Amino acid sequence: MIKEFTKKDSVLLLIAIFAVAVNMRPAITSIGPMLEVIREQLSLSNVQVSMLTAIPVICMGIFATFAPYFNRKLGLKRTMYLMLSLIGLLTAIRGIVPSFIVLIGTAFLIGVALAVMGPLLSAMIKQNFPQRAASVIGVYSFGMGVGASASAGFTVLFYDRTSSYPFALGIWAVLALLGLLAWFFAMRVETVIYSVRQSPLTEKQEKSVSPWRIKKAWLFLLFFGLQSSAFFSIVTWLVPMAKSLGMTLLQAGMLLSVMTVVQIFLNLGFPLLMERFPARRFWVLLMLISGVLATLFIWTGVHSLMWIGAIVMGIPLGGLFPIALLLPLDETETADETNSWTAMMQTGGYIIGGLFPLVIALIHDWTGDHNYTFIIFLGFYIALMILTLLIGEKNEIQ
Template sequence: MSLRIPKHNAILLIVTIFAVAVNMRPAITSIGPMLDIIRDDLSLTNAQVSLLTALPVFCMGLFASLSPFLNRTIGLTRSMYLMLTIIGFMTMLRGFYSNYISLLISAIFIGIAIAVMGPLLSAMIKQSFPERSTSVIGVYSFGMGVGSSLGAGLTAIFFESTGSYPFALGIWAVLTIVGIFLWKVSVKRDMSVQQEGIGKVEIRSADAVSPWRKKKAWLYLIFFGLQASSFFCIITWIVPVVTDAGMSLVQASMLLSFMMTLQIVLNLIFPIVYERFPKRKFWLLLFLTMGLIAFGLLWTGESKLMWVSAVLMAIPLAGLFPIALLFPLDATETADDTNAWTAMMQTGGYLIAGFLPLLIALIYDWTGDHHYTLMIFMGLFVAMIILTFMIGERESNKASLKTGE
């Protein structure tokens, strides 16, 4: 554990990282269960309503590079306060204004806030917990899994209880109050992501190469984009896919809730396993193979097999993201480098991820057949298998830096 953090504050900081991470998904995943409701109420096409999930993901890519800039100008502490406030305000706005324009504006600003928070949290973990980065990344990933599951699973329940989808979307602003409070309690001074030392900075400033010029960083970017695409596509379209196959909306919501609940548990377990058995290639191939089997079972349209598919689907959804988050930590030595690599990976990755759910919507508007949706899902996983062989096993930081990979 880093000497920068007193031992009595370390646990509180980890709890805070969890609480902040929880806020980074409900505003996106809460749209999926309400997709058909919003579309019918506002007389939208599938492509138009899909923008409510695609736009924040696009923004998470476009604005990820703001993270290092804000760290240098106003610091990590103020940046996190600002971003949490934006998420809270824009989510609350959905509860009062249900027109399409206000939903689009909130989606854009929420995406920008998440874009800044992601690289800063990864870099802070690298700096504050250098010897326990994998475990704390697990807490970070677990927090986002909890947020995803809450948004996907409870939004339909709020809607059924109140009959108001604006309320069901806006209620998630409450989570930001908890995040801001814990951040204030645990981070009592200005904090910025810093280099390791003056001498090291001078040496690295002469030899440093931007991650945008490194092959390994580009492989990480593409892989991150494909795994993020699979997550947002599945969360957004799993309910329409299974209802199209004959499930009721209630059954489909239960299937999604079950899948996301299982993902929550696995989000916490997998990073601990990775720390003891750090064979990235083995885990990636195992998870991706399970995903392909899950899509095959989903294709059958049989109710019992679709439930089995949900179990298998939860495994790659929980396992791929924390491994992708660990890529920049594996390849870098300092928190500042981790911030730069993560910002690059998420910039390009989320641009890819924002495009795919929209593509599915356009194809479904054109064909009216979700078999094409499943074909896209399977194509994403096949592409990630190919990338896994190209990335290879984890390398030591120094070796990776020397080769420029």
């Protein structure tokens, strides 16, 4: 039987969830601001350099089903130690060896580590905070937003000060050390280790209907995939697009930073709002309309409107991800079910999310025109509106 957490235990675990989550985006989002620099210094095409963000995202989809295997073999505690150490080591290598092969290899292995960590964290939240899942998902997505925001904004500043893109990418290994430290203190609490290791994730599982046979799970997969596509495409291509509209690299980097700062506050704020006012469809449609308006503002090329657009764009990017994470938590009863639904959703969703930045690169290499990129951004939000209407409120579709 799972023991009750003390207040201290819960706080330590929440800090650990936040610290781990901070490490789940910088290896990907630090590439976007450096896209043009890496392309020019290594003589790459747009497609080649886009692979640096596409590969880890696709790996997060393909290898998400490895999460239960690692949990059974190593347990949650050791799995997180291993994956955080891997992310830190590979990120540090980027700062030492300036090579496209190294960047591709580290992108692949980091993607595998992120794929294993994501579903396990969601299942842990479902089990240990069943009555406060929305709030804790907010902490989780807030941590991811902090990591994305810091790497998106400060990577350009590090490059501006050092003129070294390897240093600007490799410095984010420091976050892995902080994550390992926080995880160490959380895992010293015996009740935390007991409740995680004795969860349904590590026990013989009872037979249940596979989410791959459930219509609603497929809708969740598509929703997660399109919101991932929007996030990774925008984070990857906003800086090159802003530069093509007349901004300097530093201005474009700050534009991205402003967007992600708004995003991190909404990562935490939207789950809290939804917990108090649980009208899921209303909130999602509000975010999607904001995304359409933000895209149109940035598309104008008028710098003052582009700054407004960046602020407004933080609304959907900040709110859609935690809502997507909450969807399987709302529809499942146990940590095992949550893990299965989340693994399915992230398997297909991240594959979709990783492909679109490559599609944009192909189109841009072919046409040299970012107008098509803006059209794709609008397409993401319109398609998500249709999916939102199909999904409906909780338990509307069986």
